[in-house]
Amino acid sequence: MTATLSRTADRLGDPADAANPLGFAALVAADERGELPAVQLGFTPELVRALGGRDLGLVLGRALAPALSGLPRPAGYAFLREEPLRARPVDGALLLDGQVHATGPGALLLTVELAGTARYLLLPAELRPPAGPFYRTPGLRGCRPHRLAFTGHRVPADALLPGPADPARAARLLAGATLGALDTQLRTTLRFAEQRELYGRPVTALPSARAALAEAFTDLLIADCCLARGTAATVEQLVPVLVREAGHRLALLLGARSYLREGEHAIFQKHQRDLTTLAALRGPLHQPGARLAEQAAQACRLVQQQSADPFRSAPHWLAAALHRLAGLGDPTARAPHPHDLPPNDSPAARAERDQLLLDELRRRQRPATSPS
Amino acid sequence: MKSAVAQLVECFDRGLGDPHDPLQIFSFARCQELDEREEFPTEICQRLDGLGLARRYVPAALGGELHSYEELAALVRLVARRDLTVAVAHVGTFLGAASVWLAGRPEQAAQLAREVEAGSVVSLALSEREHGSDLLANRVRTSGGEDWYRIAGEKWLIGNASRGQLVCVLARTEPVGGPRGFSLLLVDKRRLAPGSYRCLPAVRTVGIRGADISGIEFREAEVPADALVGAAGTGLETVLKCLQLTRTLCGALSLGTADHALRLAVRNSATGANPALAGAYADLLVAEAVTLVAARAVHALPGELSVASAAVKAFVPTLVEELIADLARELGPALLLAEPTEADSFQKLERDHHIMSIFDGNTAVNLNALVNQFDALARGYRRARVDQAGLAAATTLSDPLPAADTSRLALFSRHGSSLVQSLPAALAELTDPHFAPLAAALAEQAEQLHTEMAELRPSAREVPAMAYELARRYTVLFAAAGCVQLWLHNRTADDSPFWQHGDWLRAALIRLLGQLGAGSGELPADLVAELTERLRHQHKAGRLFSLLDCQLEESA
Ligand SMILES: Cc1cc2nc3c(=O)[nH]c(=O)nc-3n(C[C@H](O)[C@H](O)[C@H](O)COP(=O)(O)OP(=O)(O)OC[C@H]3O[C@@H](n4cnc5c(N)ncnc54)[C@H](O)[C@@H]3O)c2cc1C
Numbered sequence: 001m002t003a004t005l006s007r008t009a010d011r012l013g014d015p016a017d018a019a020n021p022l023g024f025a026a027l028v029a030a031d032e033r034g035e036l037p038a039v040q041l042g043f044t045p046e047l048v049r050a051l052g053g054r055d056l057g058l059v060l061g062r063a064l065a066p067a068l069s070g071l072p073r074p075a076g077y078a079f080l081r082e083e084p085l086r087a088r089p090v091d092g093a094l095l096l097d098g099q100v101h102a103t104g105p106g107a108l109l110l111t112v113e114l115a116g117t118a119r120y121l122l123l124p125a126e127l128r129p130p131a132g133p134f135y136r137t138p139g140l141r142g143c144r145p146h147r148l149a150f151t152g153h154r155v156p157a158d159a160l161l162p163g164p165a166d167p168a169r170a171a172r173l174l175a176g177a178t179l180g181a182l183d184t185q186l187r188t189t190l191r192f193a194e195q196r197e198l199y200g201r202p203v204t205a206l207p208s209a210r211a212a213l214a215e216a217f218t219d220l221l222i223a224d225c226c227l228a229r230g231t232a233a234t235v236e237q238l239v240p241v242l243v244r245e246a247g248h249r250l251a252l253l254l255g256a257r258s259y260l261r262e263g264e265h266a267i268f269q270k271h272q273r274d275l276t277t278l279a280a281l282r283g284p285l286h287q288p289g290a291r292l293a294e295q296a297a298q299a300c301r302l303v304q305q306q307s308a309d310p311f312r313s314a315p316h317w318l319a320a321a322l323h324r325l326a327g328l329g330d331p332t333a334r335a336p337h338p339h340d341l342p343p344n345d346s347p348a349a350r351a352e353r354d355q356l357l358l359d360e361l362r363r364r365q366r367p368a369t370s371p372s
Numbered sequence: 373m374k375s376a377v378a379q380l381v382e383c384f385d386r387g388l389g390d391p392h393d394p395l396q397i398f399s400f401a402r403c404q405e406l407d408e409r410e411e412f413p414t415e416i417c418q419r420l421d422g423l424g425l426a427r428r429y430v431p432a433a434l435g436g437e438l439h440s441y442e443e444l445a446a447l448v449r450l451v452a453r454r455d456l457t458v459a460v461a462h463v464g465t466f467l468g469a470a471s472v473w474l475a476g477r478p479e480q481a482a483q484l485a486r487e488v489e490a491g492s493v494v495s496l497a498l499s500e501r502e503h504g505s506d507l508l509a510n511r512v513r514t515s516g517g518e519d520w521y522r523i524a525g526e527k528w529l530i531g532n533a534s535r536g537q538l539v540c541v542l543a544r545t546e547p548v549g550g551p552r553g554f555s556l557l558l559v560d561k562r563r564l565a566p567g568s569y570r571c572l573p574a575v576r577t578v579g580i581r582g583a584d585i586s587g588i589e590f591r592e593a594e595v596p597a598d599a600l601v602g603a604a605g606t607g608l609e610t611v612l613k614c615l616q617l618t619r620t621l622c623g624a625l626s627l628g629t630a631d632h633a634l635r636l637a638v639r640n641s642a643t644g645a646n647p648a649l650a651g652a653y654a655d656l657l658v659a660e661a662v663t664l665v666a667a668r669a670v671h672a673l674p675g676e677l678s679v680a681s682a683a684v685k686a687f688v689p690t691l692v693e694e695l696i697a698d699l700a701r702e703l704g705p706a707l708l709l710a711e712p713t714e715a716d717s718f719q720k721l722e723r724d725h726h727i728m729s730i731f732d733g734n735t736a737v738n739l740n741a742l743v744n745q746f747d748a749l750a751r752g753y754r755r756a757r758v759d760q761a762g763l764a765a766a767t768t769l770s771d772p773l774p775a776a777d778t779s780r781l782a783l784f785s786r787h788g789s790s791l792v793q794s795l796p797a798a799l800a801e802l803t804d805p806h807f808a809p810l811a812a813a814l815a816e817q818a819e820q821l822h823t824e825m826a827e828l829r830p831s832a833r834e835v836p837a838m839a840y841e842l843a844r845r846y847t848v849l850f851a852a853a854g855c856v857q858l859w860l861h862n863r864t865a866d867d868s869p870f871w872q873h874g875d876w877l878r879a880a881l882i883r884l885l886g887q888l889g890a891g892s893g894e895l896p897a898d899l900v901a902e903l904t905e906r907l908r909h910q911h912k913a914g915r916l917f918s919l920l921d922c923q924l925e926e927s928a
Contacts, residue, residue, distance in 0.1 A: 032576075081705070101709070135709040138719040145709070198506045208736060211837035244697075255504060256529055256730055261576040269578045276700075276722070280708035285701050347838045354837070 011041065012050055015184075015267075024267040027055045031270050032261065036061050036104070036142035043067050043074060045173060052177025053184040056274040059177040061104030061143030068170055069109060069120050069161055076104025076143065079281045080111065085150065087112040087121065087160075094121070094157055096150040101281045102131070103143040111165045118165040121155070129153050137280070139273030145281060168232045175239045178278065179223055181271040182243050186216055188268045189250040190361055192257060203253075204358070207351060212253045214354035217361050218320045219246035222296055225321070230299035238288045238296050240279060241328075247272055293325040300325075316356045373866035375664075375769050375920045377446045384447060385925045387423045391454050392715070392927050400716035403455040407720055410581040412535065413458045420451065420462050421491045429466040431473050432775070434485040440773050441617070445624040445667040452628025453635075453916075456724040457580040459625055464531040467618050467732070468494030468540050471556050474778050475602030475610040480558065484538070493536040497527035497588060498611060505737045507608060510554065512590065513544040519597045521545075521557060526572070528587035531731075534571040535584045537562055542607050554607035557599045561588075568593035579723035613781040615733055616677045619685035620670060622732055623663030626692040629725045630656045631917050633692075636718045637699045638911045640706045648702035650895055650903035654879040655695045657919055658851055659688045661880070665766055665791065665854040671773040672765035674780040679745060679789045680850070686738040687847035689728035696722050739843035743828075743835055745784055749846070750826035752788025753818075756796065763790045767857040769920075770865060792818070792846075795853040798860055807874065810881040814852055817888050821845050848887045855880045858919075875902055876919060 013020040020026060021037050030037045036057055041047070043063035052059050062074035078085075078100035085098035094114070102108055106125040111118055132147030190213060193203040203209045219242040226234040251258040251272060257265040258272065279285065304318045311317065323345060389396035396402075397419045406413050420426070428444055430436020438444060444466075452459035465488060472484045488494065503509040512525030523543055533539060539559050546553035561569065572587035602610050634652055641649060666680040673680070700708055700722065710717035729735045742749070765771055795818055802811040825842055859877040870876055879899045886893020895903065907917060916922035 101705070133711040133713065136712055136714075136717050136719060137709060138723050147711075196504075197502075197509070198504065200509075207835065208837045208840045248693075248697075251726070252729060252735060255734055256499075259578045259727060259730055261578060273578065273723070276708065276719075280700065280705050284704035287701075347836050350838070351836065 011047065012054055015054065022054050024054075028261070028266045028270055031055075031057070031141055034141045034144070042072075048173050049176040049180040052180030054180075055142070056177060056181055056271070056278060057103075057140045057142035059174075060140060060278070064170070064173060064177070065107075065109035065122075067173055068166070069122070071109075071122060071161075073107070074104075075107040075109050075122060076102060078102045078108055078110050078148065079283070081147070082283070084113040084118075085110060087114040087119070089114070089157065090154075092157055094155050094160065096121075096153040096155060099132075099147060099149045101135075101145055102148040103140065103145050103281075105144065108148075111167065111170075112160075114160070118167060120161040120163075120165045121159050122161060123155060123159060127155055127159070137277040139270070139275070139277035140281075145277065168235075171232065171236045172227060174278075175223070175227055175235050178240070178243045178275060179220060179227070181275060182216075182220055182223070182246055185247055185250050185268050185271050186213070186220060186361070187365060188265050189213065189216070189254045190365055192254055192265055194362075207354070209253055210354045210358055211350070212249050213361060214320065214357040215324065216246040216250050217357050218317065218324050219243070221317055222300060222321045222324065225299040225303045226296050228299065229302045231295045234292055234296045234299065237285065238292045238328075240282070240285055241288055243275060244279065247275060288328060293328045297322055297325045311360050314356075316353050317360075320353050320357060373769075373862065373871065373920050374922070375442075375446075376772075377440075377443045378920065378922045380443055381446050381450055381916075382923050384423060384425075385450055388419070388454070388925065390925055390927050394715060398454055398458070400454070403458065404715055404717060404720065406582045407457065410576075412582050412584055413455070413461060416455075416458050417462050418491075420458070425451070425462060426465065426491060427489050429463075429469060430485045430488050434473070434481055436485055436489060441620065441667040441670040441776060442664065442773065445621055445663060448621055448624040449628040449631070449663075452625045453631035454628075456625065456629050456632075456721060456727075457582050459628060460531065460580050460727070461583045463621065463625070464496075465492075465494045465536075466621070467614075468496045468532070468536065468538065470614040470617050471496070471540050471601050471610050472558055474613055474781070475556070475606060476558070477598070480598065480601070484558065487538065492538060493532050494538040494540065495530055495532040495536040496614075497530045497533060497539050497541045499529050500526060501528040501587075505734065507542065507554070507611070508549060508551070510542060510544060510549075512541065513547065514555070514557070515592075516545070516597070520594050521597060521599065522592045522594050523557065523559070523590040524592050526587060526589040528572060529575060529585060530587050532584050533588045534574065534586045539588060540601065541590075542611055545604050545607070551608055552605040555604045556601035556607040556610055557595060558601050559593070559595055559599060564593045564595070567591070578726060579720070580727055609783065612783055613778070616681040616781055617670065617778075618732055619681040619738065620663075620666045620677070622728060623659065623666060623684040623688040626689045626725065626728050627656070627659045627663050629721055629728070630659055630692045630695055632721050633696050633699055633718065633725075634907070634917055635911065636707060636716065636721075637703055638908060641703055643908075645897070645901040645904045647895065647900050648698060649907060650879075650900040651883065651893070652695050652699055653903050653907045653917065654876070654883045654895065654899075655691055656917055657876055658855060658880045658883060659691055660918060661858045662851040662854040663688060664769075665858060668766045668773060669762075669791075671776045673759060673762040673790055674777060675782050676759075676762075676785045676787070676789055676791075677781055678741065678783060679749065679785045680791070682733075682738040682741040683789075683847045683850040685733055686735050686742070686844070687851055689725075690735060690844075691851075693725060693729060696725060736840065739840045739847075740835060742843040742846055743839045745788070746825045746828060746839075746842075748785060749788045749792070750822050752793045753822045754826075756793055757787045757790070758794040758797075759787070759790045763794055763857065764861065766791070767854075767861040769858075769862050789850065789853075791853040791857060792850055795849070795856065798853070798856045801860060802856070802874075804874070806878060807881075810878065810885065813885055813890050814849075814881060817845075817885070817890055818849055821849060845888055848884050852881060852884045855884070870902070870906065871919075875899065879903060 012022045017023045018025045043066040045067040064077045065075035081099040087094045108123040110121045134146040223239045223242045300321045307313045394401035427437045431438045514521040545555040570589045574586045666684045707718040799811040885891035914926040
């Protein structure tokens, strides 16, 4: 699996290469201009996560629609605005009613409700209604999110794609893309913390910094397990919270660099703004409760039991994940299932776990010369 | 109840005009446009000067109008609730000048006072590209002669470094460095030899985009020896005391942003009781209470400001950041997806506010400052050491404040925190049945936290991660103590049920217990209804969102 992942990532080129249009420098520059990077790629589902690590705008504005629908060409994606978008058949055509938040300038993949089923519809660029106001969003500037209102808007019936829409799959792909972004944020922050010296030592020598990195990594691991083995609810409601909180913790660690739109860490803030904007486009979210935390814990246990990978099959990260989830669910009941938690949650045990997580992070940080 | 500073605040806001009126210089629309162009708010800053804000940065003893930090904090909040970028840009001059107020020679201070009153901009240059919080690692250095210093090296990420006429620089005056190896120099850029310094290009930032965040490089820039602020070798000590004042004021910057966020949330939410709004309002009132008490503590409990300032700087920005995130989550797209027709946008203040937990000592550094004082805090708590007179002065709003005596500021508070150490006794006064469970829970939290603090034996070098969590809980307790004392000392001055029954205090304690993990933090329906109603009422009436009454120049 690692081998496939690194091969898909290879297609995107070296992120540190200033000449790579999908490198961080070019992506940040494109964002500053309010443009999407111009790249020719086949947008497969496998690529979405790696692409999220580069530019969520590209995911929404170009890649998500083909990855979801199997269409050969890039298209933008639209989020529902409270009510579903309704389609009515009228003499060989369809009439659309409702409003969406749209991304990207060209063709647009819409999820419409037709006779009680959710379907995909590809709206060609030339059939778009006039774009409503463009939002003043903090991020996703390249795909220029805007409102699109349909009132009895006529489209040919063949714009409808065969088969039902799959919102759960869309949520999964999108969640994967946000994990790609978080992964980049984590790598960026780790690099900073290893290189920056404070009090005569690298920042990673500070136990609190190590804990912050380990916590963010734990959130990423939990989110990964939710995607691999979790319920749809964990993917849709818990993963965004984990991504947000991990990003927040990493921003604090990155300090002033998390606030700069230039320099070698600038990709961090771009992802941060993009993630905030994406969360707004998706609509209100509620703080996850104990039930979701338990579902995520179950997903983590399954991954740990069934993995052949030496890190994933080891108990340390699972202990970290279970403690984290216990704190997430209900703050008044810090430990839901005592028998699930390792008995020892002393500061020393936590420090040891932090160290092991950090070791793994560092191992992953090294350029993968050979697939492991 | 009106606070003593309400009149000043109301008058100042009247001078600024209705922020919803795009024809006003300091309008929401103007701030939005400036942000989009990343342009410095020059005209707005001039307007603030015209209304005398810069004079408020100059201590009364030097002929200025800084009579109290309570007043200054109230004015800073008032500016920040319109626009944080403007507030950061303008208040920077206080940051730059404060070290001279604390340690400068009388003529030096008097001259700087005249400069500031005349509108000169002063910045404080501590940070360097490769050295952030670790001031002892700073490299900018001087060489010296009989009556001059030459400064060499670069300061980077400095507010107003390019625009400012004066810059207060922390430099290594002893090559070996060390706690006594640094000095502060007040550099007048206008008097430097051409070519001996260079302002660095503006840095593009996520928020406060219009502010001048840049840097300055000195190339053997020669300044007269009397540029020294205080004795050679006292730079670090002076800076750390200066930061106690500015970190306290950071509470007001964040609080103003919370006002702004909540105002947009009220405008964009349906009518009726609303738990998200009520919770955010309760949090705002907590932030107000703790900022108010800390600002008064500059006068009333100066020897304890090392605790109060660190608690405020770690607590208030974090709380407000969460308040903003909560509102964004609960009210969702309506807030973050602003349409260009709106003159005022949530996403801007959200971006702007992230700076609050980064600069002027980031959250970790402030928590660390508390950890370093755990010994004294735990001991003071056990012995219930309380400076009763100071505590009463800090919390009784109708009492006039003594003049600020900054010579009493100390790097460590020997006796801990009167506010927190008086908490057990104060909680015992909350006998009313609707307080009893909250008071009991809080007393238990206080006990347990101080036990854990006393057990922690961190070495200065190896502070365990959990120490920061203890310090975070301490800041929550500090805020709770501020709320309880504020209520106890002022409840008779206001006959509304909000004050008489202590409804706001009940809401505050519920929220704070939630932050301590000793409750859900959710407000009961009666408080949700009451708080939402009061919030909407204050909004409709154009009042400040506050425990107190303060009329703003604002249409709903
Ligand atoms: C917009 C802006 C305006 C600014 N204005 C000014 C200004 O006017 N004047 C000025 O001098 N500076 C200014 N700064 C610099 C600012 O104060 C720096 O952020 C500060 O010096 C800290 O540096 P750093 O953020 O790079 O983090 P660092 O100090 O390098 O810290 C890196 C990481 O280590 C952690 N850390 C540091 N110390 C500890 C500790 N003791 N315990 C645990 N963790 C710790 C931090 O939390 C952070 O996560 C400004 C910065 C910005 C972004």
